[in-house]
Amino acid sequence: xxxxxxxxxxxxxxxxxxxxxxxxxxxxxxxxxxxxxxxxxxxxxxxxxxxxxxxxxxxxxxxxxxxxxxxxxxxxxxxxxxxxxxxxxxxxxxxxxxxxxxxxxxxxxxxxxxxxxxxxxxxxxxxxxxxxxxxxxxxxxxxxxxxxxxxxxxxxxxxxxxxxxxxxxxxxxxxxxxxxxxxxxxxxxxxxxxxxxxxxxxxxxxxxxxxxxxxxxxxxxxxxxxxxxxxxxxxxxxxxxxxxxxxxxxxxxxxxxxxxxxxxxxxxxxxxxxxxxxxxxxxxxxxxxxxxxxxxxxxxxxxxxxxxxxxxxxxxxxxxxxxxxxxxx
Amino acid sequence: xxxxxxxxxxxxxxxxxxxxxxxxxxxxxxxxxxxxxxxxxxxxxxxxxxxxxxxxxxxxxxxxxxxxxxxxxxxxxxxxxxxxxxxxxxxxxxxxxxxxxxxxxxxxxxxxxxxxxxxxxxxxxxxxxxxxxxxxxxxxxxxxxxxxxxxxxxxxxxxxxxxxxxxxxxxxxxxxxxxxxxxxxxxxxxxxxxxxxxxxxxxxxxxxxxxxxxxxxxxxxxxxxxxxxxxxxxxxxxxxxxxxxxxxxxxxxxxxxxxxxxxxxxxxxxxxxxxxxxxxxxxxxxxxxxxxxxxxxxxxxxxxxxxxxxxxxxxxxxxxxxxxxxxxx
DNA sequence: ATGAAAGCGCTAACAT
DNA sequence: ATGTTAGCGCTTTCAT
Numbered sequence: 001x002x003x004x005x006x007x008x009x010x011x012x013x014x015x016x017x018x019x020x021x022x023x024x025x026x027x028x029x030x031x032x033x034x035x036x037x038x039x040x041x042x043x044x045x046x047x048x049x050x051x052x053x054x055x056x057x058x059x060x061x062x063x064x065x066x067x068x069x070x071x072x073x074x075x076x077x078x079x080x081x082x083x084x085x086x087x088x089x090x091x092x093x094x095x096x097x098x099x100x101x102x103x104x105x106x107x108x109x110x111x112x113x114x115x116x117x118x119x120x121x122x123x124x125x126x127x128x129x130x131x132x133x134x135x136x137x138x139x140x141x142x143x144x145x146x147x148x149x150x151x152x153x154x155x156x157x158x159x160x161x162x163x164x165x166x167x168x169x170x171x172x173x174x175x176x177x178x179x180x181x182x183x184x185x186x187x188x189x190x191x192x193x194x195x196x197x198x199x200x201x202x203x204x205x206x207x208x209x210x211x212x213x214x215x216x217x218x219x220x221x222x223x224x225x226x227x228x229x230x231x232x233x234x235x236x237x238x239x240x241x242x243x244x245x246x247x248x249x250x251x252x253x254x255x256x257x258x259x260x261x262x263x264x265x266x267x268x269x270x271x272x273x274x275x276x277x278x279x280x281x282x283x284x285x286x287x288x289x290x291x292x293x294x295x296x297x298x299x300x301x302x303x304x305x306x307x308x309x310x311x312x313x314x315x316x317x318x319x320x321x322x323x324x325x326x327x328x329x
Numbered sequence: 330x331x332x333x334x335x336x337x338x339x340x341x342x343x344x345x346x347x348x349x350x351x352x353x354x355x356x357x358x359x360x361x362x363x364x365x366x367x368x369x370x371x372x373x374x375x376x377x378x379x380x381x382x383x384x385x386x387x388x389x390x391x392x393x394x395x396x397x398x399x400x401x402x403x404x405x406x407x408x409x410x411x412x413x414x415x416x417x418x419x420x421x422x423x424x425x426x427x428x429x430x431x432x433x434x435x436x437x438x439x440x441x442x443x444x445x446x447x448x449x450x451x452x453x454x455x456x457x458x459x460x461x462x463x464x465x466x467x468x469x470x471x472x473x474x475x476x477x478x479x480x481x482x483x484x485x486x487x488x489x490x491x492x493x494x495x496x497x498x499x500x501x502x503x504x505x506x507x508x509x510x511x512x513x514x515x516x517x518x519x520x521x522x523x524x525x526x527x528x529x530x531x532x533x534x535x536x537x538x539x540x541x542x543x544x545x546x547x548x549x550x551x552x553x554x555x556x557x558x559x560x561x562x563x564x565x566x567x568x569x570x571x572x573x574x575x576x577x578x579x580x581x582x583x584x585x586x587x588x589x590x591x592x593x594x595x596x597x598x599x600x601x602x603x604x605x606x607x608x609x610x611x612x613x614x615x616x617x618x619x620x621x622x623x624x625x626x627x628x629x630x631x632x633x634x635x636x637x638x639x640x641x642x643x644x645x646x647x648x649x650x651x652x653x654x655x656x657x658x
Numbered sequence: 659a660t661g662a663a664a665g666c667g668c669t670a671a672c673a674t
Numbered sequence: 675a676t677g678t679t680a681g682c683g684c685t686t687t688c689a690t
Contacts, residue, residue: 014660016683017663030659031659031660048444050683052385052445054683056381059666071406088434095426100410100413105413112392116382222607335667344678359675363676382669384682385684386668387682
């Protein structure tokens with residue numbers, strides 16, 4: 001069982017330096033005979049080079065990582081695809097780490113990733129915001145995606161959309177359609193929530209009152225949407241519009257509404273956020289605010305890799321959202 | 330900017346061996362003073378150890394990988410959670426690699442992972458079956474999950490459910506409910522498809538004919554379900570039951586059916602497979618065959634890690650499925 | 659055209 | 675209680 005380059009070299013009757021050169025294509029000065037001999041042995045022995053050793057020597061791995069908070073939310077896989085496609089163009093592989101919205105796992109992931117395991121990291125932090133200052137002050141380049149950092153941590157790249165504005169637009173649409181008893185259901189914490197701020201701004205602008213009681217906060221998942229509606233409906237039986245922090249929440253909310261015999265959109269209108277691929281398959285098809293997830297991935301990867309390869313500065317990039325009207329409004 | 334252990338050692342006035350001991354908790358013989366001094370410096374300098382170097386020396390990384398074919402299918406994230414939870418108990422981190430049902434990416438992933446990047450791999454192969462013999466003959470332990478390998482490749486672990494039997498049961502249920510014009514929509518290739526075989530077996534057992542024309546094969550995604558129904562309906566306007574290779578397909582199929590004005594389950598009954606968390610949120614709630622995805626992840630991780638840690642043999646483990654009747658049948 | 663040698667940053671056995 | 679040392683498997687410069 002052959003394992004190392006040294007073994008290959010011994011079998012081929014040459015030095016490991018020569019083997020290395022052949023395997024890396026730096027073989028302009030290697031005779032055809034030697035090259036073939038080496039390649040043959042490599043092939044036969046099923047040798048694969050130890051990338052750990054290689055990484056140690058070269059100080060890079062050609063791998064980038066995407067650290068995300070919830071792999072079960074279809075929004076993130078869409079970003080993954082964008083990152084993957086772009087990475088591949090540059091010969092980078094992608095690994096993804098799920099933190100399950102758990103700060104400890106987030107720290108762990110960063111610990112092993114930033115210790116030279118990968119050349120760069122794309123990151124969406126969990127909703128349990130905690131100080132990550134220390135963790136982000138590593139020496140691998142990082143680009144933040146989706147959920148922004150308020151305190152402009154230095155040296156981070158960011159690609160994002162204007163969430164607040166998107167929610168103003170979404171809420172306004174519901175208002176235009178005649179809703180007067182709007183509720184807001186989302187994940188995260190109320191006071192540091194862009195989405196909530198957009199909701200309030202729109203309400204205020206329309207001369208309506210936005211009170212905290214018309215709000216339910218949980219996770220960014222279907223259960224939150226479901227129990228959110230159940231709770232809210234108990235307090236406000238005449239809800240006629242709901243705006244959700246993401247599509248998963250909207251899907252859960254629709255189910256709860258339908259279970260209560262409420263018709264969408266006749267009795268209550270509902271709008272989501274993200275535009276995951278399943279939204280159009282709902283009944284009724286969900287109206288939502290489209291985030292260009294795939295493009296976010298592409299842009300993030302491109303920025304990161306340009307930094308890794310050519311030291312180009314990491315910057316802030318804003319992408320555009322789009323209101324998609326389907327049948328739930 | 331401090332970077333290496335040597336730097337820490339210099340600052341602390343000791344050797345890097347001492348630093349290493351402290352950082353690894355092998356410090357029974359280190360004086361409290363030295364320990365504290367070192368820890369302080371590590372803290373202040375933001376030092377993180379180079380896990381590449383460590384991995385090279387120790388010949389392990391305490392990382393396992395899950396290589397999966399489609400990160401956008403919610404079935405896999407559920408497995409991820411099982412793997413994660415179990416891995417964590419043993420101090421292993423998990424990275425996931427998406428192959429997008431693409432053989433080239435599959436090979437690439439294995440190439441860098443098996444070259445000592447990770448201590449073990451959990452793997453669901455893509456539907457483009459190709460010979461992976463060479464790739465699976467690496468020296469890192471592998472456990473296959475979900476989609477089985479026919480040719481019992483030696484030395485691989487497997488955790489699976491009896492798909493064929495599950496589809497017999499599902500199909501039979503539809504038959505019992507009175508369906509006589511069943512169609513089958515799935516991903517992959519017809520002749521090497523367990524799911525299809527289960528479908529046929531049930532039909533034959535009931536004295537019905539299973540013909541290839543009542544079948545549509547594509548990917549394991551919603552689009553396949555949608556266009557599958559559109560195509561099939563063109564040929565067989567009187568379809569009264571559809572059995573799907575997974576829930577995503579079923580969701581797409583439901584939409585197509587509903588768009589045609591067909592009522593579920595009155596006009597046509599439909600059954601899925603996997604029981605992804607969204608299925609119960611569909612309208613009507615999707616009846617499906619539950620795969621214990623989380624447990625599959627747990628079992629796979631446990632088997633893999635036991636092998637890594639104690640050399641326990643990789644084996645075959647069969648888990649149980651369960652027919653879940655909701656409102657689509 | 660090929661090889662010798664140094665060293666990437668860390669660990670662990672073996673001194674002291 | 676701490677340090678010395680010898681690598682882990684690879685790449686790369688510099689000789690030859």
